Structures are given as C-alpha cells and as structure tokens.
Amino acid sequence: MSNKLFQTVLHQMRDVSDRPLGVTDDTGAIIAATEMSRIGEVILGVKDELAFTNERFRLSGYTYQPILLHGKVEYLVYAAGEDELASNLAAMLSVSLEQIKEMYDERHDKASFIKNIILDNILPSDIYVKAKELRLSGDTPRILYLVKFIDRQDVVPIDVIQNMFPDKNRDYVISVGENDVVLVRELKAPFDAKENEKVAKGIVDTAGSEFFVKVVVGMGTVVEAVKDLARSYKEAQVAIEVGKVFDIEKSVINYENLGIGRLIYQLPTTLCEMFLNEVFKKGALESLDRETLITIQAFFENNLNVSETSRKLFVHRNTLVYRLEKIKKITGLDLREFDHAITFKVALMVKKYLSSKPNKY
Secondary structure, three states: OOHHHHHHHHHHHOOOOOOOOEEEOOEEEEEEEEOHHHOOOEEOOOHHOOOOOOOEEEEEEEEEEEEEEEEEEEEEEEEEOOHHHHHHOOOHHHHHHHHHHHHHHHHHHHHHHHHHHHHOOOOOOHHHHHHOOOOOOOOEEEEEEEEEEEEOOOOHHHHHHHHHHHOOOEEEEEEEOOOOEEEEOOOOOOOOOHHHHHHHHHHHHHHHHHHHOOOEEOOOEEEOOOOHHHOOOOHHHHHHHHHHHHHOOOOEEEEEOOHHHHHHOOOOOOHHHHHHHHHHHOOOOOOHHHHHHHHHHHHHHOOOOOOHHHHHOOOOOOHHHHHEEEHHHHHOOOOOHHHHHHHHHHHHHHHHHOOOOOOOO
C-alpha cells in the first residue's frame, strides 16, 4: 500500500518538476517513480551507502534523501542531478512522503484496532490504553454497519465501500470476510436515527446502481464507547440473520427494529416446537389454503379491522367474516380477538423460523 501512496504523489509531481524523481526501499529497489518503466529496477550502490550514513548523499548523477521512520531508514527519495535544486527537491519530497506514510500507518493502526475490538481479539482491559495510544476517542458516539455482498461479481467489497466513504478521519472501512465489510462511522450529537438508516439505504442503492452488485446491510445500535463496538457488530450480524427469515424482501435491517423476530430467533427450536404443538392441533396450520393465508396477512396488516381488510381484498364484509369463522373452526383462534390474534401472529413467525432451519419441524 505504501508503494501505491508514493506513486500517487510522484504522479502529481510530474506536473511540477521535469526532473526524474523516485522512491526506493532500503535495498535500492525502485518502488515508485515518475519514470514508471524504472519501477522494479535495483540501483547499485545505495545499500552500500546506507551502511555508512543516514544523511543525504549523491551517487551516479542522482541525489538521495533517506526517509527515517521510527529511527530507521525504510525508504529513500531520489532526484536526478547533484546540484542544489536536486537536493531541495529530494528534501521536500521526503518530508511530504514521511508525513503521508505516518498518517497512513496511524490510520491503518486505528482500523486494525477497531477490527480487533469487533472480532473480540483484544482484552477489554487493553482497549482504553490502546485507544489513548492511538489518539482515538473512546467515548465518541459511533454506529456500525455490516455490509454483506450477495452477488459480488468482479468487485472487491472493501474497495466499493471505501469509494463511498472517503472521509478517513470519521469513517473506518474494515474487511471481515470474503464478502463482508464493516463500516464504523463517528456521529455528531444529536444524531438522527432516520439519517443513519438513510446512509444504509444509500449503500444499497449505490452498490446496485454504480457497481451492479446486490448487498444487504445490517445495522447495530449506536454505541457511546469504542469497547461496545463488539456488541454492535454482533447485533448487526443478528439483524442480517433474522432478516433472512422474517424480512427477506428488505435490504436494510436495523437491529432496533427487529421486534419479536429477534426474540424468536434466540429461542431454542425445541421450545418453539412445543409452543406450536400447544397452540395448534396437529395439521391445523397445514390445512390453511393460500387464499386463507393471504386473508390472515391482510387482516394483520390492517390492524384487525374487518371493514378495511375487506376493502383491500375487494371482498364483501360478510365473505371476510365467513373466512375468519373458518379459521377459528380450524385453529381454535378467533383473529378478531386481540389476544388470539397475537398468539396466531407469533405462531406464524415461529413456524417460519422453524421452516428456515434444516431438518426441523
């Protein structure tokens, strides 16, 4: 990645100076250059010079300026010529590249630190100390998005998200799997829940329209402390898993909006099976035909309102009442009674959950 950073700077320098410029590693191998054909070439004598000095030196018509990182020479900048202009160019370029490298390393260290937090690879007692060391605020509100690429084609998932969120001072984009990317965003108080969901929707839309890939985004809850990002990551994972069962048509699933689906997902399947067996007699649910199931869904969507449901289904009120009586006779539950309707709704969700499990129910 350093090579790419250096090459970007040198590419811009070509418009400023007509002198050939470049960067070598401590062995003299050119890793970036305004003359791109020289990349990979090894300059003889550089390694020998470094054995005697860490200062600027001249060699075979070029001026070399070592870049010291953590007290050690890791790279050298060179400029064509052995005159004062060459010395100034090499000196200025080395300062610029040193600062860029330090900023990149710090940024990379922060991203790695956050990755270790969300994957539980760091002790809780070490989080505060490391955050202070990296000058990363430990009590800034943050939100975590887990972006799962369903159809990645030829794109690199982390590159897609980084292109959408280039602000590297507030946004941390982290790869956590071949098809999974985490986005951690710093928030400014007061933060807006709707705006946070709008960001997730923007990821889905941009990935589809610009990169032609389908993604699903799971949102964790907003956390006030950096140590709680691990919890938020698990919430985002749960959101996506629950969404696969109860909200398959949704591309953005917020953990806070999972409702009863979250509770059902965390129940043991044996307990779910016991519940269904207690609520319905054997074969009752299976005997409901497609028309009846559509009627039930519409009745729930219209808040158990008979008149409104009959209007939406384009059926006479008496026809709907007849269907509800039929459901009561088959299942023993009258959907016009709130308690019965709640039981039926939960039972349908439990059945759907069990159906998503292999070899269950």
